[in-house]
Amino acid sequence: MIIPSIRSESIIYAVRDVTLIAENAAKRGKKLYYLNIGDPNQYDFDTPEHLKSAVIEALKVNHHNGYSHSSGIQVAREAIRREAEERKKIRNIQEIFITTGASEAIEICIAALCNAGDNVLCPTPGYPLYSAVLGKYNIEYRPYYLVEEEEWAPSAEEISKLIDKNTKAIVLINPNNPTGALYSIPTLEKLVEMALRNNIVVLSDEIYDKLLMDNLKHTSIAGLSSELPCVTFGGISKNYLAPGWRIGWGVVSGPHEKTKLYVEAINKFLRARLCANHPMQFAIPAALDGDHSFLKDVIQRLQKRRDLSIQKLSAIPGISVVKPTGAFYSFPKLQIEGEDEDWVKGLIQSTGVVVVHGSGFGEREGTKHFRFVFLPDEETLNLAFELIEQYQRLWLSGKRDFSNE
Numbered sequence: 001m002i003i004p005s006i007r008s009e010s011i012i013y014a015v016r017d018v019t020l021i022a023e024n025a026a027k028r029g030k031k032l033y034y035l036n037i038g039d040p041n042q043y044d045f046d047t048p049e050h051l052k053s054a055v056i057e058a059l060k061v062n063h064h065n066g067y068s069h070s071s072g073i074q075v076a077r078e079a080i081r082r083e084a085e086e087r088k089k090i091r092n093i094q095e096i097f098i099t100t101g102a103s104e105a106i107e108i109c110i111a112a113l114c115n116a117g118d119n120v121l122c123p124t125p126g127y128p129l130y131s132a133v134l135g136k137y138n139i140e141y142r143p144y145y146l147v148e149e150e151e152w153a154p155s156a157e158e159i160s161k162l163i164d165k166n167t168k169a170i171v172l173i174n175p176n177n178p179t180g181a182l183y184s185i186p187t188l189e190k191l192v193e194m195a196l197r198n199n200i201v202v203l204s205d206e207i208y209d210k211l212l213m214d215n216l217k218h219t220s221i222a223g224l225s226s227e228l229p230c231v232t233f234g235g236i237s238k239n240y241l242a243p244g245w246r247i248g249w250g251v252v253s254g255p256h257e258k259t260k261l262y263v264e265a266i267n268k269f270l271r272a273r274l275c276a277n278h279p280m281q282f283a284i285p286a287a288l289d290g291d292h293s294f295l296k297d298v299i300q301r302l303q304k305r306r307d308l309s310i311q312k313l314s315a316i317p318g319i320s321v322v323k324p325t326g327a328f329y330s331f332p333k334l335q336i337e338g339e340d341e342d343w344v345k346g347l348i349q350s351t352g353v354v355v356v357h358g359s360g361f362g363e364r365e366g367t368k369h370f371r372f373v374f375l376p377d378e379e380t381l382n383l384a385f386e387l388i389e390q391y392q393r394l395w396l397s398g399k400r401d402f403s404n405e
């Protein structure tokens with residue numbers, strides 16, 4: 001018997017865990033409605049052609065099929081710099097590096113910053129990669145709760161109270177997964193002030209920063225202060241509909257004196273893993289400098305699907321929802337007896353509608369939620385919400401066991 005590490009026990013990834021329940025339901029003949037996958041390409045969204053052509057052309061050059069520089073190819077890093085300076089208004093850029101998805105940038109930046117026993121403030125609910133990475137390095141995941149009554153905004157006052165001498169960083173996810181909330185400038189300014197006062201690094205995950213509805217504009221926290229030590233994460237997975245290509249990046253900004261050792265440490269990790277996928281990196285300049293007209297259509301579709309979802313859900317008893325304005329997720333509240341995990345399990349077993357339980361993203365004690373994606377087409381969404389409504393009526397009437405349906 002091979003005994004796995006204790007470390008592996010701390011890894012929980014609810015987004016993928018529900019697929020096991022769904023697979024069992026499918027084996028029993030249930031038709032599945034996937035409202036759980038944060039991958040646009042599983043639905044009717046395609047990677048833009050100009051990105052595909054750039055990668056195909058890159059593959060034809062033999063040299064591009066070898067390793068690249070550990071930090072990534074120069075043309076792509078330049079494109080990322082232009083975007084960071086011109087659109088995100090980030091000054092004081094100290095380093096730019098390309099990774100295997102934003103996921104790898106996030107892991108490297110945490111590993112290069114924290115020792116075992118340190119803690120990192122994480123948005124809760126939030127994307128479960130952070131708790132998985134922190135668990136892997138014995139770093140404490142210290143949750144700060146997003147405020148549902150304030151459209152899921154973080155509260156700098158509340159966050160300040162959580163900081164101690166072992167706090168190294170605060171994670172921001174803007175727009176957020178799973179709430180779909182976009183943060184206002186005043187909210188971000190308070191966080192800048194709080195981070196500077198407490199001498200902590202800001203890790204700003206902006207992987208959804210172009211998927212914004214209602215004509216809203218994104219503000220990067222790093223752009224608000226050149227004094228703030230910050231790493232801003234981005235990538236092509238979501239904004240450019242290419243999650244399978246596994247290309248992301250990090251931009252380190254802030255005063256040189258404060259960040260120089262940290263940048264060196266990040267580079268050591270980058271060198272140790274050689275490089276990100278070389279030919280795929282050619283998609284970056286094509287994406288950032290290229291035609292963005294595809295986004296208009298993507299956002300139009302998302303907004304329509306979001307509006308439909310909010311309207312249908314709000315009409316279901318025991319469900320209320322804050323309207324998301326970014327990304328493609330929503331995190332409705334359940335006013336129910338019982339746990340949200342059981343509610344989701346029963347929903348999948350009895351209707352085939354797959355969503356993820358709120359506890360999988362972390363939530364304030366005593367509250368219950370679920371996360372769904374509004375990427376599916378209107379027909380699928382209409383069917384799914386009809387099924388959720390029927391199921392919710394059964395749950396509210398006291399039925400709890402759906403294992404044989």
Ligand SMILES: Cc1ncc(COP(=O)(O)O)c(C=O)c1O
Pocket residue numbers: 038100101102103104127129173176177205207234235236237243246247248
């Ligand atoms: C908030 C957030 N950050 C990072 C990622 C992962 O990004 P990548 O595909 O670039 O690794 C995701 C994926 O769902 C996400 O939701």
